Amino acid sequence: MPGTTEPDRVPPxxxxxxxxxxxxxxxxxxxxxxxxxxxxxxDGGGPPLLSVExxxxxxxxxGRFTPAVLDISFQVDSGETLxxxxxxxxxxxxxxxxxxxxxxxxxxxxxxxVQFMGRDLMSLSEREMQEVRGAxxxxxxxxxxxxxxxxxxxxxxxxxxxxxHGRATRRTARQRAIELLSAVSMPEPDRRVREYPHxxxxxxxxxxLIAMSLACEPSLLIADEPTTALDVTIQAQILDLxxxxxxxxxxxxxxxxxxxxxVAGMADRVAVMYAGRIVEEAGVDELFSDPLHPYTRGxxxxxxxxxxxxxxxxxxxxxxxxGRRPSGCSFEPRCxxxxxxxAASHPEDTVLADGRRVKCYLHDREEGKRKKEEGRRDRxxxx
Amino acid sequence: MLLEVRGLVKEFTRRHGLLHGPxxxxxxxxxxxxxxAGETFxxxxxxxxxxxxxxxxxxxxxxxxxxEIRFKGEDVLGFSRARMRQARRDMxxxxxxxFSSLNPRMRVGDIVEEPLVxxxxxxxxxxxxxxxxxxxxxxxxxxxxxxxxxxxxxxxxQRIGLARALALNPSFIIADEPVxxxxxxxxxxxxxxxxxxxxxxxxxxxxxxxxxxxVRHICRRVAVMYRGRIVEMAPTERLFEAPAHPYTxxxxxxxxxxxxxxxRQRIVLDPAWFDRNAxxxxxxxxxxxxx
Numbered sequence: 001m002p003g004t005t006e007p008d009r010v011p012p013x014x015x016x017x018x019x020x021x022x023x024x025x026x027x028x029x030x031x032x033x034x035x036x037x038x039x040x041x042x043d044g045g046g047p048p049l050l051s052v053e054x055x056x057x058x059x060x061x062x063g064r065f066t067p068a069v070l071d072i073s074f075q076v077d078s079g080e081t082l083x084x085x086x087x088x089x090x091x092x093x094x095x096x097x098x099x100x101x102x103x104x105x106x107x108x109x110x111x112x113x114v115q116f117m118g119r120d121l122m123s124l125s126e127r128e129m130q131e132v133r134g135a136x137x138x139x140x141x142x143x144x145x146x147x148x149x150x151x152x153x154x155x156x157x158x159x160x161x162x163x164x165h166g167r168a169t170r171r172t173a174r175q176r177a178i179e180l181l182s183a184v185s186m187p188e189p190d191r192r193v194r195e196y197p198h199x200x201x202x203x204x205x206x207x208x209l210i211a212m213s214l215a216c217e218p219s220l221l222i223a224d225e226p227t228t229a230l231d232v233t234i235q236a237q238i239l240d241l242x243x244x245x246x247x248x249x250x251x252x253x254x255x256x257x258x259x260x261x262x263v264a265g266m267a268d269r270v271a272v273m274y275a276g277r278i279v280e281e282a283g284v285d286e287l288f289s290d291p292l293h294p295y296t297r298g299x300x301x302x303x304x305x306x307x308x309x310x311x312x313x314x315x316x317x318x319x320x321x322x323g324r325r326p327s328g329c330s331f332e333p334r335c336x337x338x339x340x341x342x343a344a345s346h347p348e349d350t351v352l353a354d355g356r357r358v359k360c361y362l363h364d365r366e367e368g369k370r371k372k373e374e375g376r377r378d379r380x381x382x383x
Numbered sequence: 384m385l386l387e388v389r390g391l392v393k394e395f396t397r398r399h400g401l402l403h404g405p406x407x408x409x410x411x412x413x414x415x416x417x418x419x420a421g422e423t424f425x426x427x428x429x430x431x432x433x434x435x436x437x438x439x440x441x442x443x444x445x446x447x448x449x450x451e452i453r454f455k456g457e458d459v460l461g462f463s464r465a466r467m468r469q470a471r472r473d474m475x476x477x478x479x480x481x482f483s484s485l486n487p488r489m490r491v492g493d494i495v496e497e498p499l500v501x502x503x504x505x506x507x508x509x510x511x512x513x514x515x516x517x518x519x520x521x522x523x524x525x526x527x528x529x530x531x532x533x534x535x536x537x538x539x540x541q542r543i544g545l546a547r548a549l550a551l552n553p554s555f556i557i558a559d560e561p562v563x564x565x566x567x568x569x570x571x572x573x574x575x576x577x578x579x580x581x582x583x584x585x586x587x588x589x590x591x592x593x594x595x596x597x598v599r600h601i602c603r604r605v606a607v608m609y610r611g612r613i614v615e616m617a618p619t620e621r622l623f624e625a626p627a628h629p630y631t632x633x634x635x636x637x638x639x640x641x642x643x644x645x646x647r648q649r650i651v652l653d654p655a656w657f658d659r660n661a662x663x664x665x666x667x668x669x670x671x672x673x674x
Contacts, residue, residue, distance in 0.1 A: 087566035087567065087568060087569075088566055231429035231430055231593070232429065232593065232595070232634065232637045232638060233429065233633060233634060233637040233652065235637065235639075236636075236637035236639070236649055237651070239639070240649065258566065258567060259567075259639065260567070260641045261596075261638065261639030261640060261641045262639050263641075264639065264640060264641050264642050264643045264645070265639045265640070265643070265645075265647060267643075284643045285643050285644070288641070288642060288643050298568060299567055299568060300641070301571075302567045302568045302570065302571035303567065303571075303596065303641050304571075304574070304596045304597045304599065304600035304601075305596075305600075305641075306600075308599065308600055308601070308619060308620070309578065309600070309601065310600075311575050311578065312571035312574055312575055312600070313571065314568060314569075314571035314572040314574075314575055315568035315571070315572075316572075318536045318538060318539075318569065319566070
């Protein structure tokens with residue numbers, strides 16, 4: 001994004017972290033090898049395009065640090081679409097801002113590593129980071145009107161981006177802008193290039209924004225609820241466009257959404273977030289056919305399905321507000337399957353045989369199952 | 384029929400600056416439908432289709448330009464102001480945004496009690512009892528009555544809005560996107576509540592929504608609006624299984640299915656496919672389409 005001026009901020013602890021600390025799931029990372037569609041590089045063993053490790057971001061309030069994104073780790077391979085799904089306040093947008101290092105005070109990245117093509121983004125200077133934003137990683141938001149400057153034409157904004165990043169000269173920029181608008185199927189690109197954002201409909205504005213974000217041929221596009229403000233038919237067109245760009249340009253996509261319908265149609269892999277943590281990660285088919293975390297199951301049950309007029313399987317209660325999250329599993333107060341260990345401490349990742357990850361004692365082979373058995377025995381003996 | 388709407392038209396005047404005179408824009412353009420007692424009738428369409436304006440015209444929150452609205456057989460547009468106020472006891476509306484529709488300076492107990500005060504219902508003690516009863520009805524804790532709206536979550540605020548709408552014992556409720564600003568898991572709670580209340584209180588709903596999955600789940604009949612007109616109307620299953628109008632087909636094909644294996648066959652609407660001025664006609668029992 002052009003025009004962002006951020007104070008240079010290097011997180012204090014990022015470089016001190018031992019480099020060898022990785023996810024305990026070497027087998028789980030290799031899904032790409034079975035699936036040629038999600039190209040992981042010719043050798044299949046190179047670094048992932050984007051790797052987020054143990055990222056914690058939060059807010060300084062009243063002299064206290066309150067984490068809103070808590071120790072999250074995930075990877076996006078080149079050409080792959082990862083959906084980050086969750087409800088409002090779960091930290092999914094803050095995750096995107098953290099990757100781009102666009103978190104404003106009182107927010108702050110407390111710890112963690114973000115690597116893009118093997119480069120540690122946290123250790124870059126602000127100047128280097130600006131080069132990464134837009135040129136290597138592009139970010140688009142829900143409301144295209146706020147991301148576009150109302151007093152400049154669509155064309156001049158795309159041209160500015162091209163010139164700032166040295167992708168075109170004053171002479172070639174206009175032609176390139178028109179090409180980019182055609183690439184996102186903007187009708188009449190020669191005319192639209194001279195129009196102002198308010199002259200475009202919501203769907204066309206989002207197209208213009210996508211065109212601008214593609215100006216420097218990024219290899220990763222982070223799209224934060226890109227269609228939430230749009231009507232369903234326009235939403236479908238924008239999703240088609242993103243899918244098409246992925247195939248045509250090999251663009252990797254980190255798609256942030258609350259809509260499981262969009263997830264089902266777009267994702268290769270899905271990370272489900274709840275109250276600041278990734279509670280489950282799986283391939284899209286596995287996730288929908290066999291959701292493991294009770295929260296994921298709850299989300300799926302909440303969707304209007306089944307016989308018309310039948311009760312929906314709502315999740316009881318509400319998301320715990322920031323700063324008042326339980327000390328145990330954050331989903332425990334709402335969980336229909338909670339048992340003894342859940343209130344004591346938050347479960348760690350359990351990596352299953354097929355590389356899926358889930359944070360839930362129901363699936364924790366040693367700790368959780370043992371405690372569950374104990375609990376059952378105790379209850380059995382007690383009554 | 385509890386509610387009958389015939390040939391409803393609402394024109395808004397558009398001004399184009401000094402040099403051009405004002406012109407009329409038809410937000411609602413000859414809408415006709417009826418709702419039976421106890422029914423849930425869905426009105427769906429995209430932004431600008433006129434669905435919200437239609438709902439507001441029925442309660443005369445916006446005065447329609449022309450047309451006829453009959454509620455329990457009575458001519459609503461012929462009502463005096465006093466009679467209309469009386470009629471609104473029986474016809475209530477729940478809005479989309481539970482954040483802006485509740486007065487932030489009032490305690491929620493007073494918000495729910497307000498309609499009872501305005502309509503001079505009962506003594507103070509009776510009204511308080513009624514408010515507690517309403518809180519219980521919508522699944523809220525009566526100890527929270529002295530709190531302010533901002534102290535509640537979105538789902539709870541929508542429950543407060545519902546409690547207020549139910550205060551005067553209406554038989555008909557217009558629910559204008561009642562859950563679309565809520566998170567999925569909370570949406571389900573409110574949808575369940577709406578269905579429960581309908582059964583317990585024999586309510587009739589006009590459910591205005593853009594979420595077709597939800598409409599399919601809770602409505603008995605559905606009308607699809609496009610640019611101010613109803614282009615198709617049918618029993619819900621019939622509409623979803625055998626849509627006849629090109630716009631309905633395009634709209635249904637755009638809904639993302641929550642199933643990765645579902646085939647994606649999107650139909651992109653070409654307005655040349657149909658005559659905008661075609662009249663609704665019955666193509667099967669209870670199934671009308673403007674083709």
